Amino acid sequence: MLDAICTLDETKPVTYTVFKFQKLSDADIEKYRQSLICPACHGKAYFRKASRDGKAACFGSRYHQVDCNEFNPSNVKVREELAAIEVNQLLVDSDALVIDFSKRAGGKRTSLNSIDKKIVVKSKDKGNTDLVAIDSDTRSQDEQSGMSRVSTEGLDKLLHSLLRGSELAGSDLWVYTDDKYRWRAKNLFVNFADAEPTDNGAPRMYWGTLSHSDKNMHWLNPADCRDVGIPIEDFQQALCQRFDIHERRDLEGAGIIIFGKCFFNKDKTRKIIQLWGKDISRIAISKLDD
Numbered sequence: 341m342l343d344a345i346c347t348l349d350e351t352k353p354v355t356y357t358v359f360k361f362q363k364l365s366d367a368d369i370e371k372y373r374q375s376l377i378c379p380a381c382h383g384k385a386y387f388r389k390a391s392r393d394g395k396a397a398c399f400g401s402r403y404h405q406v407d408c409n410e411f412n413p414s415n416v417k418v419r420e421e422l423a424a425i426e427v428n429q430l431l432v433d434s435d436a437l438v439i440d441f442s443k444r445a446g447g448k449r450t451s452l453n454s455i456d457k458k459i460v461v462k463s464k465d466k467g468n469t470d471l472v473a474i475d476s477d478t479r480s481q482d483e484q485s486g487m488s489r490v491s492t493e494g495l496d497k498l499l500h501s502l503l504r505g506s507e508l509a510g511s512d513l514w515v516y517t518d519d520k521y522r523w524r525a526k527n528l529f530v531n532f533a534d535a536e537p538t539d540n541g542a543p544r545m546y547w548g549t550l551s552h553s554d555k556n557m558h559w560l561n562p563a564d565c566r567d568v569g570i571p572i573e574d575f576q577q578a579l580c581q582r583f584d585i586h587e588r589r590d591l592e593g594a595g596i597i598i599f600g601k602c603f604f605n606k607d608k609t610r611k612i613i614q615l616w617g618k619d620i621s622r623i624a625i626s627k628l629d630d
Contacts, residue, residue, distance in 0.1 A: 346372045356372075434513065435489055436513065436522070437515045502529065532562035541601055571614060584627075
């Protein structure tokens with residue numbers, strides 16, 4: 341995209357070329373970048389600065405309409421659409437989903453028939469479903485006694501599917517984040533725009549896209565809203581290493597999903613989403629260049 345519309349002042353939207361936008365002061369870029377939309381379909385857009393290795397500054401969007409003439413198919417789009425198809429099929433085929441936080445992008449989905457130790461759900465009493473761990477010696481007996489099918493999936497594919505509009509976030513599917521806690525998918529997966537502190541401090545799986553980080557990359561700012569921040573200073577080095585992040589530009593426009601707790605700052609002017617246990621396996625970032 342060579343142009344984007346800034347809607348900070350909705351009564352007077354301004355169209356910027358990428359060349360004009362990148363010449364704005366750093367302060368103005370930070371002020372305007374979360375208010376950008378595609379000039380053709382009005383999908384949420386982002387701005388990426390020029391990189392140190394010579395990549396040009398650009399506008400882009402992960403929210404283009406299918407028929408948008410600004411939209412060019414990419415490996416990212418293909419991957420996200422495939423993930424959405426697979427996750428939607430998972431919703432049809434499975435009675436529950438176990439999130440495997442150790443699975444990275446590219447790993448195959450694991451089913452009950454191919455893992456030696458797993459979590460399964462008893463289906464005899466749908467109103468009182470339990471988690472049970474079984475091993476290969478008892479697998480056959482348990483499957484014959486009416487165990488429901490449980491799928492496992494990593495955060496990367498779940499994020500890609502959500503970005504491409506899968507039905508996961510509105511599903512009644514049971515989702516297990518470990519061997520003790522289960523959630524209805526529609527209560528677990530929350531877009532940043534809908535993030536609110538929970539009454540009991542319970543975590544949720546927050547997702548969306550990033551607009552930018554602060555200059556020191558200590559905070560991440562979602563593109564979906566202006567009143568949410570994600571602190572990463574305490575585990576910044578490990579996170580950057582895990583996702584091959586070298587500069588702020590790597591985060592601009594990236595997709596992200598994070599299992600964390602939402603709460604207000606001291607002045608209640610901003611919502612903070614804190615990574616649960618500071619465990620970076622519970623966060624996934626999908627860069628535009630991956």
